[in-house]
Amino acid sequence: MVEHSNIPTLADVLVRIDAMEEGTRRRDLRSAVLSFCKAVGKRPEEILVIPHEIRALREAVQPLAIGISKARWANICSGLNKAIALVRDLVPSRNTTPLLPDWEELLDVLPNHLVRKMSPGARYLSGKGVAPSAVSLDDLLGYCEAIKTNRMRRNAEHAADDFLWAWNRTAQQYPAWPQVHIPREDKRDTYSLPLETFPPSFAVDIDAYIGRLSQGILFDLDDDDEDEDEIDFGPLKPVRPATVVTRQRQLRAAASALVHSGVNPAEITSIATLAALPNAKRILHFMMQRNPDGQSSAGVAQLAIFIAKIAKHWVKVDTTHHDKLKRLASRVAVPVSGMTAKNRDRLRVFDDPEMVAAFVCLPDTIQKAVEKDRRAPKLKAHLAQMAAAIAIQIVIPLRRTNLAAIDINRHLVANRNGVYLVIPEAETKNRELINFQIPGFALEVVKWYIRDYRPYLVAGESSALFPGRGGALKSPHTLGLQLKKTIKQFLDIDFNIHLFRHAAGKIFLDINPGNYEVLRQLLRHKSINTTTSAYSGAETRQAGLLYANIVENLRIAHAPRRKAKGKKS
Structure with missing residues (x-):
């Protein structure tokens, strides 16, 4: 147990500040401490100088809610840190100690x-x-x-x-680096078991199934008498690598769920074991129990549909069996209509015109920050890369796989009209061509990054616009995390890479309510139904304001006027 009597409080910090020479620094530090105490609703003697406890108090404050601007709050916190350093040593955010x-x-x-x-x-x-x-x-x-x-x-x-x-x-x-391994706690709540948990025949069956998905349909050209019932009606085209990963994960998750529900791993010898009706029920029941409310979810619904599909196309169950699995899938189905509540909440910040302006100007803001930074270009190159990626995403909102895979030589096509981003149908999720001219303001940011900073991120020859290790394409996952971190740093909002597409929909529809066809073309949806189902509520607020304005104008024009009261004689 920590002995608190020996730990200074912010009251002790104020004593140290009062002992300083009079001047601006003394005044500012004292003001920062007192302003912080007022914001968190505590007296200086009640707050121990324990950094992680003060961090918790600080991060619970919503400055705008208490009438303090974000800039003023940042100054208060900066001054508080300097004041605390008077009574205890702190690990600096930017360590400048010389290296051995x-x-x-x-x-x-x-x-x-x-x-x-x-x-x-x-x-x-x-x-x-x-x-x-x-x-x-x-x-x-x-x-x-x-x-x-x-x-x-x-x-x-x-x-x-x-x-x-x-x-x-x-x-x-790097073998030359000190070979000391630091134990790291795995915080994931995982239930999936390694494939080695199951009989080897299960892994063999998975490999065969994945091989079938990866090669597309193949007909036996030597068999002229093939019965229609024996024809393989599986996928005509090879599935994408991402789909292969998803199917492998789903099969291992289903088998693991079966084990956790009480089935001996030795009994899971093939994919057919998962498709047995009692086992399918056990799998879905276990998955639903993992959810906080014990109900179905999108993941559970997708797994149920997948089990029904592999039962029909891979295990070749009879029609009666397949129908029962389909009914089981329908019972755990989750209606999906429009944007998720989580994404709607995240986009609500764009109801504020100032946030919209800050968002669309973010590439320029980052560029200015990079140019003001006095560090070596090598240390600023990563941030410049984020500015270029955000500039593209704002004007041409791509899926993360296509953004990470942009090749300067193949995908950036220049002609006398300008530079175009051209991604062939075969490289997009829904086989829709992406062919957009990059607007001048965004193109300038991309050119600046390529010219001044990209050379510091790649060794040797590479045509990747966003190079990763060894000049290879940066992984979509890594690029997404870096973009999310950068946007949090500059705009202080939670914003993942896919939200660029949703933000484009909201910003456009707020100005052009109901104009779904243009948005469909921008987002490269195959069907207008995809656009309307996803964004039908995105312009609700703006539509409501437009209607309210109409009502207000009608009210002003037609409301009965009050008669002026006459003076009493």
């Missing part, structure tokens, strides 16, 4: 993304006099604990976990 030569030598061979993650830890250890050859697990855990307990920056726990992941990844990929 051995750490500097190791960092020089790492790619930029790992340098950014490893450099603060290396500087911390350098400050402690710990060389790479002498670093121990206790040293690394001590650094992580210092981040969590003595750092005032937001999401300190996440930063510590991020360091653990990056350290282990670096040690795995």
Whole structure:
């Protein structure tokens, strides 16, 4: 148990501030401490100088709700951090401690993304006099604990976990890096079991099924008497790699759910075991129990449909069996209409015209931030890359796979009219051609990134617009996470990469209510029904305001006028 009597409070911080020489710094620090206490509703003597507890108080404050601008709140928090540093040592958000030569030598061979993650830890250890050859697990855990307990920056726990992941990844990929593995807690609530849990025949059957999906339909040209009932009516075209991954995951998840529901793993010898009606019920029941409300969900519904499909096309069950599985799937079906509630909530920030303006100007905002940054271009290149990606997404909202796969030579086509982004039908999710001219303002950001910063992100020859490790295409997942983090940093909103498409729909329909065909063309939907079902509610607020304006005008024009009261004689 921590002895609180020895821990200073913000009252003690004020005493230290009052002992300083009179001046602007003393005034500002005192104001920051008192303003913080007022915002959280506590007296200075009630707040212990424990960084993670103060972080929790700080992050619970909604500055606009208490009449403080975001800029003013940022200044208060900055001043508070400086005041707290008067009574205890803090781990700085940006460590400038000189590196020991051995750490500097190791960092020089790492790619930029790992340098950014490893450099603060290396500087911390350098400050402690710990060389790479002498670093121990206790040293690394001590650094992580210092981040969590003595750092005032937001999401300190996440930063510590991020360091653990990056350290282990670096040690795995670079033998010269200190080979100390840091145990890392797996926080995922996973139930899927490894394939080795099941008999080898189950993995063999999965491989055969995946092979069938990957090759598309093949007819036996030598069999002229093939019965129609024996024809393989599976997918005509090979499925996409992402679909293969999804099917493998679903099969392993279904088998794992069956084990958790009480079936011996040794009994799961093939995919046919999953398609047995009693087992299908067990699988879906287990999945539903995992949901907080015990009800079905989109994932459960999709798995039920998949089980019915593999029963028909792979296991070849009879019609009666298949009909029962279809009825089972219909019982757990989840009606899907329009945008999810979560996405609607996230898009509500765009009801504010100022946020819309900040969003569409974000590439320029990031570009200015990069140009003002005095660090070496190599350290700013990643942020410049985000500016280019956001510029494209704002004007041509792509799915993340297509954005990550943009090739400068193949997909950026220039002619006398300008530069076009051209992605062939075979490379898009719904086989719809993407062929849009990149507007001038967005093109300037992309050219700036390619000319001034992309060379620092790729070694050797590569035509990837957004290169990852070794010049290969950056993974869609990684690009999505980096975009999400950048938007959070500059706009302070939770915004994933797919929301660019939803934001485009909302922004467009707010100005052009009901104009779904133009939006369909922009988003490259095959059917107008897809557009209307997804965005039919996106312009509800604007439509309501337009109607309210009509009513108000009618009311003004036709409401009976009050007669002026005469004066009494």
